[in-house]
Amino acid sequence: MTYCVGILVDAGLVLIADTRTNAGVDNISMYKKLHVLCETPERQIYCASAGSLSVTQSMLSMLEEGLPPEDAGDPSRTVAAQPTMFRVAQLVGEALHAARDTVAAAVAGTNITPSGSLLVGGRIGDDPPCLFQIYVEGNFIECQPDAPFLQVGERKYGKPILDRALKWDMSLAHAVKLALLSFDSTIRSNLSVGRPLDLVVLTNGQPEPIHRRIEEDDSYFDALSGEWSRLLAEATNELEDPPFMRPGAAKEVPPEIKPVADKVSPVPEKVAG
Numbered sequence: 001m002t003y004c005v006g007i008l009v010d011a012g013l014v015l016i017a018d019t020r021t022n023a024g025v026d027n028i029s030m031y032k033k034l035h036v037l038c039e040t041p042e043r044q045i046y047c048a049s050a051g052s053l054s055v056t057q058s059m060l061s062m063l064e065e066g067l068p069p070e071d072a073g074d075p076s077r078t079v080a081a082q083p084t085m086f087r088v089a090q091l092v093g094e095a096l097h098a099a100r101d102t103v104a105a106a107v108a109g110t111n112i113t114p115s116g117s118l119l120v121g122g123r124i125g126d127d128p129p130c131l132f133q134i135y136v137e138g139n140f141i142e143c144q145p146d147a148p149f150l151q152v153g154e155r156k157y158g159k160p161i162l163d164r165a166l167k168w169d170m171s172l173a174h175a176v177k178l179a180l181l182s183f184d185s186t187i188r189s190n191l192s193v194g195r196p197l198d199l200v201v202l203t204n205g206q207p208e209p210i211h212r213r214i215e216e217d218d219s220y221f222d223a224l225s226g227e228w229s230r231l232l233a234e235a236t237n238e239l240e241d242p243p244f245m246r247p248g249a250a251k252e253v254p255p256e257i258k259p260v261a262d263k264v265s266p267v268p269e270k271v272a273g
Helices: 051-063 083-108 157-167 173-190 219-238
Strands: 003-009 012-018 020-022 028-030 033-039 043-051 116-124 132-136 138-144 147-151 199-203 210-214
Touching: 003 043, 003 132, 003 173, 012 033, 012 043, 012 116, 012 173, 028 138, 033 116, 033 199, 043 051, 043 083, 043 147, 051 083, 083 116, 083 132, 083 138, 083 199, 116 147, 132 147, 147 157, 147 219, 157 173, 173 199, 173 219
Parallel strands: none
Antiparallel strands: 003 012, 003 147, 012 199, 020 028, 033 043, 043 116, 116 132, 132 138, 199 210
């Protein structure tokens, strides 16, 4: 299983992916899922992948070699040659779809169902960063300010904190912190997601991206996880207890609720045959 999250706020872009892969509880390994598609002074484009490794690895190789040209005699189509991030998303979607079809043909007649989904984010030139979620069919959606994050993989455990706290106008440091807490929740609830985590951050107005690998012994992540658990416990203690749990509350019957016996219709007498 995999968990990848991309956050796009006014201040920039955050992409994080875990590295754990498994084919059963006794077959767990590590594989890098945050990939550099292009990183030059003019463009920084990254991809976080979830799904069948055979599909995503084939897709990455296709993108590196270049997809076939649209017209005979033209050069191969590469990420580095696309004029906009939208065109990059189209090219990556085409490669993902083609890779899935190739793998599906190879495993036809088996119980293997190849799949894959991606987060593609980055910027070209002085344009602000963009973030896309790309499906195995090749279609995609773009991240928008009203919901400034996208996820692939094991997303359900890490989604609530992003839904509650993430805002388009927050600082990039705060967005990174929320992304890490989202991973902390996922790691605690699902053993198939785990550290090391790979992180890349693009800050608006700064040309150099931030790359970081968060290892098993990362002191900041450990401190963040422990402090978050403590604060959650304290906040829960500060909340008012349910009123129906007060001593004697079980004997209180609200006036608008009648006893169940008053609502039961009488049993009709048996009609003689």
